[in-house]
Amino acid sequence: MPDESIAEARRQSEICNACRYCEGYCSVFPAMHSLRAFSDGNIARLANLCHNCRGCYYACQFTAPHEFDMNLPKALADVQVASWKRYAWPSQAAKIFDRAGVAIATALALSIAGLFWLAAAVRPEAGQGFYAYMSHEIMLSVFIPAFLAPLVSLAVSLRRFWRDTSRRAPTLRGIASALRSAGRMSNLSGGHGDGCNFEDEDRYSNVRRHLHQFALFGFLLCFASTCSGTALHYAFGIEAPYGPFSLPKILGVPGGLLLCAGSLGLAYLKTKADPNLGATNLWGGEMAFVLLLFAVSLSGLVLFAATGTSAVSWLLPLHLGFVLAFFLTTPYSKMAHGFYRLAALAQDAEIRISGDPLTTTPSAQFGSNSEDNSASGK
Amino acid sequence: MEPSKIPDKIDVLVVGGGNAALCAAISAREKGAEVLVLEAAPKSFRGGNSRHTRNFRCMHSGPLGALTDSYGETEYLEDLLKVTEGRTDRELAEIAIRSSESCYGWMRERGVRFQPALSGTLSLSRTNAFFLGGGKALLNAYYRKAASAGVRISYGSPVSHLELKGDRIVGADATIDGETARIAPRAVVAASGGFQADLEWLAKAWGPAARNFLIRGTRYNRGAVLRDLLDQGVESVGDPTQCHAVAIDGRAPKFDGGIVTRLDCVPFSVVVNKLGRRFYDEGEDLWPKRYAIWGRLVASQPDQIAYSIFDSSGVDLFMPSLYPPTRAESIEELAGKLGLPAAILASTVSEFNASCRPGAFNPTELDGLATEGLSPPKTNWARPISRPPFYGYALRPGVTFTYLGLRVDRGARARTSRGPVENLWAAGEIMAGSILGKGYLAGFGMTIGTVFGRIAGREAAEHAG
Numbered sequence: 020m021p022d023e024s025i026a027e028a029r030r031q032s033e034i035c036n037a038c039r040y041c042e043g044y045c046s047v048f049p050a051m052h053s054l055r056a057f058s059d060g061n062i063a064r065l066a067n068l069c070h071n072c073r074g075c076y077y078a079c080q081f082t083a084p085h086e087f088d089m090n091l092p093k094a095l096a097d098v099q100v101a102s103w104k105r106y107a108w109p110s111q112a113a114k115i116f117d118r119a120g121v122a123i124a125t126a127l128a129l130s131i132a133g134l135f136w137l138a139a140a141v142r143p144e145a146g147q148g149f150y151a152y153m154s155h156e157i158m159l160s161v162f163i164p165a166f167l168a169p170l171v172s173l174a175v176s177l178r179r180f181w182r183d184t185s186r187r188a189p190t191l192r193g194i195a196s197a198l199r200s201a202g203r204m205s206n207l208s209g210g211h212g213d214g215c216n217f218e219d220e221d222r223y224s225n226v227r228r229h230l231h232q233f234a235l236f237g238f239l240l241c242f243a244s245t246c247s248g249t250a251l252h253y254a255f256g257i258e259a260p261y262g263p264f265s266l267p268k269i270l271g272v273p274g275g276l277l278l279c280a281g282s283l284g285l286a287y288l289k290t291k292a293d294p295n296l297g298a299t300n301l302w303g304g305e306m307a308f309v310l311l312l313f314a315v316s317l318s319g320l321v322l323f324a325a326t327g328t329s330a331v332s333w334l335l336p337l338h339l340g341f342v343l344a345f346f347l348t349t350p351y352s353k354m355a356h357g358f359y360r361l362a363a364l365a366q367d368a369e370i371r372i373s374g375d376p377l378t379t380t381p382s383a384q385f386g387s388n389s390e391d392n393s394a395s396g397k
Numbered sequence: 398m399e400p401s402k403i404p405d406k407i408d409v410l411v412v413g414g415g416n417a418a419l420c421a422a423i424s425a426r427e428k429g430a431e432v433l434v435l436e437a438a439p440k441s442f443r444g445g446n447s448r449h450t451r452n453f454r455c456m457h458s459g460p461l462g463a464l465t466d467s468y469g470e471t472e473y474l475e476d477l478l479k480v481t482e483g484r485t486d487r488e489l490a491e492i493a494i495r496s497s498e499s500c501y502g503w504m505r506e507r508g509v510r511f512q513p514a515l516s517g518t519l520s521l522s523r524t525n526a527f528f529l530g531g532g533k534a535l536l537n538a539y540y541r542k543a544a545s546a547g548v549r550i551s552y553g554s555p556v557s558h559l560e561l562k563g564d565r566i567v568g569a570d571a572t573i574d575g576e577t578a579r580i581a582p583r584a585v586v587a588a589s590g591g592f593q594a595d596l597e598w599l600a601k602a603w604g605p606a607a608r609n610f611l612i613r614g615t616r617y618n619r620g621a622v623l624r625d626l627l628d629q630g631v632e633s634v635g636d637p638t639q640c641h642a643v644a645i646d647g648r649a650p651k652f653d654g655g656i657v658t659r660l661d662c663v664p665f666s667v668v669v670n671k672l673g674r675r676f677y678d679e680g681e682d683l684w685p686k687r688y689a690i691w692g693r694l695v696a697s698q699p700d701q702i703a704y705s706i707f708d709s710s711g712v713d714l715f716m717p718s719l720y721p722p723t724r725a726e727s728i729e730e731l732a733g734k735l736g737l738p739a740a741i742l743a744s745t746v747s748e749f750n751a752s753c754r755p756g757a758f759n760p761t762e763l764d765g766l767a768t769e770g771l772s773p774p775k776t777n778w779a780r781p782i783s784r785p786p787f788y789g790y791a792l793r794p795g796v797t798f799t800y801l802g803l804r805v806d807r808g809a810r811a812r813t814s815r816g817p818v819e820n821l822w823a824a825g826e827i828m829a830g831s832i833l834g835k836g837y838l839a840g841f842g843m844t845i846g847t848v849f850g851r852i853a854g855r856e857a858a859e860h861a862g
Contacts, residue, residue, distance in 0.1 A: 038656050040530055040656070080653075
C-alpha cells in the first residue's frame with residue numbers, strides 16, 4: 020500500500036485521538052479511540068469502515084487553512100482505494116482502479132460489441148422470446164464465467180484483507196451485525212438520525228442515505244430476480260420471457276426502478292458534493308460506476324417494456340453488454356467497496372462484542388515510531 | 398458582504414461570531430429585528446473560541462437527552478463558588494444556572510445535536526451536555542439557522558470603534574471587505590470575546606514572558622472592541638492582569654491548537670525546567686483539580702518552558718496529545734533530544750528515584766505513594782522512572798481565556814459610571830468575568846454565552862423595535 024496514504028491517515032488519526040469530538044457520528048471514531056497506536060492493518064480497517072459521510076470534516080476545527088490540515092474523509096478514502104489495490108487479485112489488475120472510468124468504458128464497449136457480434140454471428144434457428152435472438156446456452160457460456168471469475172477474484176482479495184486486519188476468522192454474529200448496519204446504512208445517519216453532510220456542505224440530510232438504500236435494495240432485488248429466473252428455468256422448466264406477475268418480474272421491476280432512481284440520484288448528488296473530500300483521482304471512476312448501474316437498470320426496464328417488439332434484437336445485447344461490463348469490472352471498481360465495507364463492519368462488530376482487538380501483530384507500543392509518524396503538522 | 402450591500406436599516410448589530418453572538422443574533426431575529434453580524438474572522442475561522450468547545454454545563458432535574466441523572470441549582474452554584482472562591486456576581490450566576498436547563502431544548506430546536514459524554518470524560522456525563530461534533534458543529538448549526546432566518550452575516554469584518562455619546566452608542570466603525578464603513582444600528586450586542594490573542598496586551602500584565610505563551614484558541618480574539626469600550630468609560634469587571642492558562646504540549650502552534658494540545662502526563666512524571674531541575678509537586682492532587690495551575694507554574698520558569706519526564710510504565714496512563722512524546726533508551730539520550738543538560742537531568746531523576754518508597758500505585762485516586770526526603774516532594778504516584786524506553790514532553794503555558802470584561806446588569810446591558818448604556822448589551826467571554834471571576838468550570842463559558850446571548854439578543858431587539 021502506498022505509504023503516504025497510510026502515513027497521512029495515521030497522522031490525522033493521532034490528532035483525532037487527542038480530540039474525540041466526533042465520537043457520536045459513526046463507527047470509525049469509537050474504533051479509532053479504542054487504539055493508542057495504529058498499525059497499517061488498523062488504518063486499513065478504519066478506512067474501509069468509513070462511509071464518507073463527511074460529518075467529521077465539517078465539524079473539525081483543524082481543517083485547512085488551519086495548519087493541521089485535517090481532512091479525514093479524504094485521508095481514509097485514499098487509504099481505502101490503496102487497500103483495494105493492495106489486496107486486488109490478480110495483483111496486476113490493481114492498476115485498473117487508477118483508471119476505473121476508462122476501464123468501465125472499455126469493458127462496456129467490448130462487452131456490447133461482443134454481445135452484438137454473438138447475437139449476429141450465432142443467431143439461433145429457433146427459440147422463444149429472448150432466446151429467439153440469443154440462445155440460452157450462449158448466454159450461459161458468457162455469463163457463468165463472467166459472474167464467477169469476479170467472485171473468485173473478490174474472494175481472494177477479501178481473504179487477503181482479512182488476514183492482514185484480523186487474527187480470527189469471521190464470526191456469524193459479526194457478519195449479521197454488518198448486514199444489519201449496511202441494510203440500515205446506520206453509518207450514514209450522522210449518529211443523530213439527521214443524516215450526513217454531502218451535497219450542501221454542513222447541512223445534514225438523509226437523501227444520500229436513502230438513495231444508497233434504493234440502489235442497494237434495488238440491486239439485490241434485481242439479483243434475486245435473476246436467481247429466481249434461473250430457478251424457474253432449471254427446476255421448473257419455465258423459460259423466459261416471464262409474465263408481469265411472475266416471480267422474476269415481481270422482483271425485477273421494482274428492483275430495476277429502485278436501482279434506476281438510486282443510481283441516478285447518487286450521480287446527481289455527486290455533482291453537488293465537494294470532490295476534495297473523497298479519494299483523489301477516483302471521482303471519474305465512481306461516477307462511471309454509478310452511471311453503469313443506471314444503464315444496467317434502465318436498459319433492463321426498457322427491455323422488459325419492449326418485450327415482443329423487434330427492438331429486442333438490439334436491446335437485448337445492449338442490456339447484456341451493460342450487465343457483462345458491470346460483472347467484469349466489479350472487483351476493480353467502486354463495487355468493491357461493498358464487500359470490503361461488510362468485512363470491516365463485521366470485524367468492528369466482533370471487536371465491540373468480544374472486546375478482542377483482533378490485532379494481527381502485537382500492538383505497536385505507543386510512541387515507538389515517533390520519528391517516522393510524527394504528527395508534526397504541515 | 399460588500400459595503401454597498403449593508404442594509405440601510407439595522408436594528409441590532411452583533412459584534413462577534415461565536416456562540417454568544419449567534420445566540421443573540423438568532424434571538425433578536427426571532428423577535429423580528431433586522432440583524433447584522435460582523436465577524437472579524439474569515440468564514441473558515443469563524444466562531445471565536447466557541448469552535449474549540451465541546452459541551453455546556455446544564456442544570457437538570459432528571460435525565461435530559463444525553464445528560465444522566467440530575468444536576469440541581471444548589472450543587473451547580475456550589476461548584477461555581479468553589480472554583481471562583483466567591484469571585485462571582487451571585488445574581489448573574491443564578492440567572493445563568495437557572496436558565497441553562499431551558500437552553501438544552503432551545504439549542505436542539507435550532508439544530509444543535511448532542512451526544513453522550515466522550516470516552517475519557519465520563520465524569521462530566523451528569524453535568525455537561527456534549528455537542529455532537531463539538532463547538533464547530535454547534536456553530537455550523539447556528540450559522541445555518543441564522544442565515545435561513547434572515548440574519549445578515551459578514552465575515553472578515555472587524556469592528557474598530559463603537560462610538561459612545563452620552564448614554565448611547567451612536568455609530569460603529571467597521572472594515573467590511575477591506576473598506577471602512579460607518580454603521581448606525583439602533584442597538585448593539587458586543588459578543589467579541591476576550592483579548593487573549595493580543596500578546597502585547599498580555600505582556601502588559603505578565604511582562605515579556607507572555608510573548609512565549611501559546612494561545613489555545615482563535616487568533617482573532619484581540620479584544621479591540623473591549624479596549625475601545627473601556628477607553629470610553631464603559632465599566633469593567635474582572636482582574637485585568639489574569640488569564641486562564643494550562644500546561645500544554647510545547648510543540649503546539651502559536652494559535653488555535655485547541656483541545657488536541659492538552660497533556661495529562663504530569664502526575665505520572667517528574668517535571669523539570671530547562672535547567673533540568675524540578676520545581677513543584679507533580680502529584681499534589683488529581684489532575685482535573687490541578688491542571689489549571691500548571692500553566693502559571695510553567696510560565697514562571699525560565700523561558701516559560703518545562704519538561705515532563707516519564708518511563709514506559711507511565712506512557713499508557715493518560716490520553717495522548719496530537720504529538721507522540723520524544724523517546725529514548727536512556728535519560729541522558731532523552732536529555733540530548735530535548736535539549737536539557739544531561740548530567741543534571743540524570744541526577745534529578747536518580748535523586749527522585751532514590752526517594753521513592755514501595756507501595757501500591759493507583760493512577761485513578763490519591764494513592765499516597767509519596768517521595769521521602771525530596772524537595773519539592775511528589776506526594777502521590779511517585780514511582781521510580783527507571784524502565785526504558787524513557788519519554789519526554791515539552792510543556793508551555795497555553796492561554797485559554799482572559800477574565801477582564803464588561804460589567805453588565807441582569808438584562809446583559811453594559812453601563813458607565815453614569816448609569817446604563819441605553820443600547821449596548823454584552824454577552825459571552827466579553828462579560829463572563831462578572832460570573833467566572835476566577836478559576837475555571839468546564840462548560841460554563843458556553844452556558845454564560847448561551848444564556849446571556851439569548852437575553853442580550855431579545856433585549857436589544859425589544860429596544861430597537
